[in-house]
Amino acid sequence: MRSALYLILALCFISGARGKAQNTLYTRGIGQYPGDEAENYNPMPAGTDDQIRNLALHRTAFHSSSYDYNLTAQLVTDGITDTHMPTIYSGSTSQGGELPKNQRLYLIDHNPVTRLPIQGPEGWIQIAWSGPISLPAFDSLLFGFDVQGNESSQAGWSIELSGSRDGSRWTSIRKVTGVGIPGDTITPAYKYFLPGNHRVIPMKCIPQEGLHYLRIAFQAPAVNWWNIGGMETFLEGHKVTFLTSSTFTSAWMDTGQEQEWVSVDLGGPSQVREVILDWIRRGDGCHLQHSPDGQRWTDWIAIPASADGSRDMLIVSEPVGMRYLRLLIDHKNTTPAILSELQVMGTGGKQWRPKPMDPPGDHRMLLSGGAWKVQRTSQVREDGRRLGQSGFDDGEWVTATVPGTVLSSFLNVEAIPDPNYGDNQLMVSESYFNSDFWYRNEFEIPQHFIRDRVFLQFKGINWKTEVFCNGNPVGTIAGAFTREVFDVTDFIHPGTNALAVRIRCNANPGGVKEQTAASPDLNGGVLGADNPTFHATIGWDWIPTIRGRDAGIWDDVLLTSTGPVTLEDPFVDTRLPLPRTNEADVSISVTLVNHTGQSQTGTLQGKLGAVSFEKDFLLQPNERRLLQVNPEEVKGLHMSNPQLWWPNGYGDANLTDVFLTSVLSSGVVSDESHFKTGLRQMTYSGEEKALRIYVNGIRFVPKGGNWGFSESMLRYRAREFDIAVRYHRDMNYTMIRNWVGMTGNDAFFDACDRYGIMVWQDFWLANPWDGPDPDDEPMFMDNARDFVHRIRNHPSIALYCGRNEGNPPPSLNQDLASLVGSDHPGMIYFPHSAEGAVSGYGPYGAMPAAFYFKNRATEKPHSELGMANIVSKESLDRMMPADAQWPVGRMWGIHDFCDGGAQNGAAYKKLMEINFGPIDNLDDWLSLAQFRNYEGYRAMYEAQSRNRMGLLIWMSHSAWPSFVWQTYDYYFEPTAAYFGVKKACEPLHIQWNAATDSIEVVNYSHPDALGLIAQAEVFDLTGALKWSHRMTIDSRIDSRQNCFVAAKPDGLTSVYFLRLKLMQGEEVLSENFYWRGPGTEEALGDNFLLRNAHDNDYSALRNLPKVPVSTTESGRQTGGGETGFMVTLKNTGDRPALMIRINVIGEQSGEQILPVLYEDNYFSLMPGEEKTVQIRVKTEDTRGEKPVIRVSGFNVG
Known part of the structure; x- marks a missing residue:
């Protein structure tokens, strides 16, 4: 019986594996990523002991409010005690007064498109740094603004820059004068795309030091409206930032409300003996409470004022049991309290231990899990040479997750709350993570592992790094999307080895964006100057600002051991005698590298599917040589009836194994490479006017969606990519756009290969409005070259695009085109995602179905079109607390459902009201929203059937818990939109045209189908059949056929149903179902799209009874x-x-x-x-x- 049980368990483990053995049967739970324990290297809870320690150290903390995004609750448990005042930034304008928290950074965020309006001919803006640190020194300033006024006026104007040390006594620094409209619309060397009336005033000055206040006053009688874009400052030509996230003080600062609080979750049942509070500015009326669950609070200690006001040490005679501790502050005035550290001494709580590394293979050692630690560089005095030696004491460092970002490492030990839940992102300090971090690891290498050469490989870091091995500097990495391989043969030895990795944070992180019920703020920002990086992490209207910008070791680190000759950059190229596909010529190339000072001879042995081949080589000392094998040399590479790779809906996604081995003349295997590829050929037409894509000579229609990002903290592994891409196949999708190229995991491309989903591959350039051009073009091209080599064997790659909604800078555009042409031959590259041979630009808000048929049946592939997508109650409960769910408000805005912005939540709500009448409760809202989800997403694709040029919606995938632009939600629950998409994207499909009332049959990729029956039925609100009609048709591949017009018989109820079926004999090939109602005259809104958008009244549906x-x-x-x-x-x-x-x-x-x-x-x-x-x-x-x-x-x- 026991042996049978073991067999069953073994089979379960094997069946659930994705290319490697699983060590557990069940995944970690909904929304827990990585979900597969075999791919999860998060630290594990460790048992507690009776040793008294600081239970609050690196524990989750929450606050009632914080002054800014830096001085948050997280910092009272970070183990750092500061005594100096923090740098407190404020901004103000002559009309708006002091700026609110979510707009405070607009004047200094290095983003000229975040602007502040001032009416009238004159005004001023002012910024201030209070605290011991003065504004950084500068010697020039650019003042940017838009204006409206009398262009012909010759009245005099002036703009004056003044500075102050105390806010009272001001000194003029520079004054610029002129006549008419200030400034020049010709933008200086400024990397943003700016509106035509954007103006910049350069102001040079002697170096300014020691200032705490800056003010720019402006007056121009010709101007009646200013829109202030802010200021850029420089010192000796180098950019200077006034963002206070560039400084760091470890403290929480409240906003001075009547009652404020900060709480800490100790992680488990605890016995508390002492609480220590270290103040920078003490609060009034403080007392402590404790709780077993974070909900029911018990008053505990009223805190007397200490002698010097800086430290409270509260010792109790007997330990007190608790899980949560809260400090309440009852302010007598509006002066905010500033608390640096909260220590809770006692026993219990929660501790962590690292997940063990996987055992090393014969020649490959994955350095995931194990003894990785991470620490903020401000807390580290030693350099990389010392940190990279074994035996260094990192006991006070945080147990790290590798692969993973710095932020996710802190999340995985519960040092921060989950930023994806509720508004927890606001509890996490921007300035804490705007820092370099050190990683350390110690690991054992067995004697048998080491061969001639040992290589240390990094598959992905962000943003830059320096690497030390056993105290030796081994190299640097620059950019988030390049792999790096270091020869560490001279540094590695059997036994204990050590690594130290300094992760350098982004040079241009920009400021935090906080979405509200009214606005998602503006997309992107200055982080684009650091590309290639994860540009979206600065915040977009679909993802919040990620603290730390996903810096870290985000992909695998591994050691490999080889002989003296290694294999690099293999490439398989397929050519077909199109239009015939019964033959294929396959060529294989690979670079051989001799890592020694002696000549090396041997044989390249290979296998492509069932075809084996060999080719001898001779390498000179330290030579790199490209070796090619083609059908002229190996007859088997001229294939008859090849098993080709086809996209979803066009055939099977056949994958072919490739094995390459370098064998020395002595017979010793030096290096091996194994990967899967697909035999297919891409061709194109209409590159200048309207792009058409062909796979193996068959026209391919891209139906799919954009992926803005995989997961907000880069926690997806093979399991998650498999789920997401499998969902895309299930929805009858054929393409994913890797938007701005920010999904870089091999597992993503593997899944696309496996499921037949083609990839539109962007490079790392967002819309020029959303961020500047890269500062370092050579770094950009180094990343681009390596990334093309990384993905070019994937048959799913369909095309390369230079930039989202814009053209790359001319130099980059030329280099990218040349790169694709030379290193991935046969593939198309075009510069612009929304113009030229393709179209785009949305719209992105919910629209009536007829709108899409009338306005978005595009004659080119359309790269972006979308709308909000409301989740289920189960997912809503996972997103936010119950008391924030209704009415739709602030917390919905934080999760992207904003009245303004591209998502236009106001129009969505208006459309819901037009369709269904007033909605006064959450359950009805969520239920009725599924009608809108289904109808809108289905219509977007059905409308595109007229020309069948293809549609990629914005978006098909969600990177975090959101209400917009998704088909399934963050938790992998398919919404109604998913099934509307699945219906509309069928290879053979019957549909109703909402603009013409015509019943249509669409054939995207189904073989010619003859003698089909198209049937339509109309039912009234009671379900009674009132009309039916059918006709026989033939449907050819790549066609749309009008069948007949749907009738509306007399006496029909105001709301009724239309059901369609496409049959071959009795077999139903496609069916569809629509609800229809009387039109209304009420428009969705006031802008040019919405004022003419009207929809139907379905409110009678709400009178239907419940049915079993x-x-x-x-x-x-x-x-x-x-x-x-x-x-x-x-x-x-x-x-x-x-x-x-x-x-x-x-x-x-x-x-x-x-x-x-x-x-x-x-x-x-x-x-x-x-x-x-x-x-x-x-x-x-x-x-x-x-x-x-x-x-x-x-x-x-």
């Missing part, structure tokens, strides 16, 4: 790592059952199980009708429970 839906399960099978079953749902009521939702849950817990593949969901049934749906769940995601279903719906009861 029965379920019957059948065909349950478990195997291959999955549980699959069928469920038949039947409407047993006498009214339609609408938007029926199947939800897989655990039988015992009733908790949701994700991810899940549903054959269909959010569908409707007329009275008496039934539908059978196939469901598939991976066993590893079931938590050991039997997956069962719970059925709900708009009116299912």
Whole structure:
């Protein structure tokens, strides 16, 4: 019996693996990334002991408020006690007074598109640094602004820069005068794309030092409106920043409200003996509370004023049990308190231990997990030579997660709260993570591992780094998207070895953006100057500002051991005699490197699928040589009837194994390389006017979405990429756009290869409005070259694009075009994502279905189009606390559902009201939003069928818990939009044209289908059939055919239903279902798009009664790592059952199980009708429970 049990467990482990053995059966849970324990190198909880320690050290802390984004609760538990006042920045204008927190940085954020309006001919702006540190020295300043006024006026104007040390006594630094409109619209050497009326006034001066205040006063009688873009300062030609995140004081500072608080979660049951408070500015009326759960608080100690006001040491006679501790401050005035550190001495709490490294292979050692530690450089006195030696005491450092970002390392030991939940991002200090960090690791190398050469490989860091091995500097890395390999043969030895890695933070981090219910703020910013980096982490309207900008060791670190000759940059190139595909010529190239001072001879041995080949080599000392193998040399590389790779919907995504081995003349294997590729050829037409893409000679229609980012803290591994890309295949997608190139993981491209999803690959240049050109073009091109080499064997790569919604700088554009042409032959490169042979620019807010048919049936591939997408109640509960969920407000804004901005939440809400009437509760809002999700996302794709040039929506994937631009949510729950997309993107599809009322059949990639029956049925609100019609048609591949116009018979209810079916005999090939209602005259809004946008009144749907839906399960099978079953749902009521939702849950817990593949969901049934749906769940995601279903719906009861 025991042996049988072991066999079952072994099979379960094997079936759930993704290319490597799993060491656990079940994944970590919904929203826990990485989810596969075999890919998760987070530290693990360790047992506690009876030793008294600071239980609050690096523990999660929360606050009631903070003055800015630097002085947050996190800093009271960071182990750093400061006594000096922090640098406190404020900004103000003549009309607005002191700027609110979320706009305070606009004047100094190095982003001229974040602007502040001032009405009238005159005004001023002012910035101040209070505290012991003065503003950095500068000797020139650029003052940027837009103006409106009388262009012909000759009235005199002046702009004066003044400075002060105390805010009272001011000194004029520079005054500029002129006549008419100030400034010049010809922008100086300034790297942003700016509006035509943007003006810059350069102001040179003698070096200014010791100032705490700066003011720019301006007056121009010809001007009636100013829009101030801020100031840029320089010293000897180098940019100077006034962002206070460039300084650091470890302290929390509140905003001086009547009652403020800061709390800490000790991590587990604790016995507290002493609390120590270190103040910089003591609060009034302080007292401590404790709690077992963070909800129920017990008053504990009223804190008397200490003698010097800087430290309170509160010792209790007997230990007090608690989990949470809170400091309350009852302010007698509005002066904010400043607390540097809160220590809680006692026993219990929570401690951590590293996850052990995987055992080394014969010639490959993955340095994930193990003894990695991380520390802020301000806390480290030693240099890399000392840190990189074994035996260094890093006991006070934080246990790190590698691969992972610095921020995720702190999250994984609960030193910060989860930034993705609620508004927790505001608890995390911007200035703490705007720093360099040191990583350390010590590891054991067995004697047998070391061969002739040992290499240390980094697959991805951000932003720059210096590496030390056993005390020796081995090299540097620059840029987030380049791999680096260091020869450490002379430094590595058997036994204990050490690494030290200094991660250098971004030079241009920019400022924090805080989204509100009203506004998502403006996208991007100065971080673009550091590209290649993770530009989106500065904050966009779909992702918050990520503290630390995802600096860290984000991809694998490993050691490899080889002989003297290594293999680099293999490349497989396929050529077909198009239009024939029954033959293929395959060429293989690889660079051989001799790492010795002696000549080396040997043989390159290879295998491509079933074809084996050999080629001799002779390498001179230290020579690098490109070796090529082609069909003229190896007859087997001229293939008959090759197994080609095809995109999803066009054929099978056949992958071919490639093995390459360098064998020395002595017979010793020196190096090996193994990878998968696909045999396929890309061709293109219409490169100048309207791009058409062909795969293996067959026209390919890109249907898919943009990926702005994989995951906010770069925590995806192979499991997550597999889920996401598999979902894309399930939605009948064919392409993902790797927007601005920020998804760099091999596992992403592997999954796209596996599931037949082609990749539009951007380089790392956002819209010029969203950030400047890169400061370091050579670094950019080094990253680009390595990245092209990294991905070029992936058959999923469809094209390269230089820049999002703009052209690269001319020099980069030329270099990128040359790079793609020479290093990835046969691939297209074009510079602009939205003009030329492609189109774009949205829109991005919800629109009526007819809008898309009338206005977005584009004649070119369309690169961006989107709308909000509201999540389920289960996901909403994971996103934010219950008291923030209704009404839609501030917390929704933080999670991207803002009234303003491109997402235009106000229009979404207006459309909901037009469709369904006033909505006064959360459950109805979430339920009715699924109608909008389904209809809008379906319509975007159905409209594109007219020309079938392709659509990539903005976006198909969400990087964090969001309400906008996604098909499934952050937790991998498919929304109704997912199934609207899946319906619209069918290879063979029947649809209703919302602009013409025509019933249409669309064939994207299905072989020619003859003798099809197109059928339409109209049902009234009760579910009674009122009209039907059918006709026989033939559908050719790559076509759209008008069939007939849907009728509206007399006497029909105001809201009614249209059901379509496309059949071949009795087999239903495609079906579709629409709800329709009377049009309204109410417009969605006031702008040029919305004022003419009208939609339908579906409010009568809300009068439908609840109807019963029965379920019957059948065909349950478990195997291959999955549980699959069928469920038949039947409407047993006498009214339609609408938007029926199947939800897989655990039988015992009733908790949701994700991810899940549903054959269909959010569908409707007329009275008496039934539908059978196939469901598939991976066993590893079931938590050991039997997956069962719970059925709900708009009116299912």
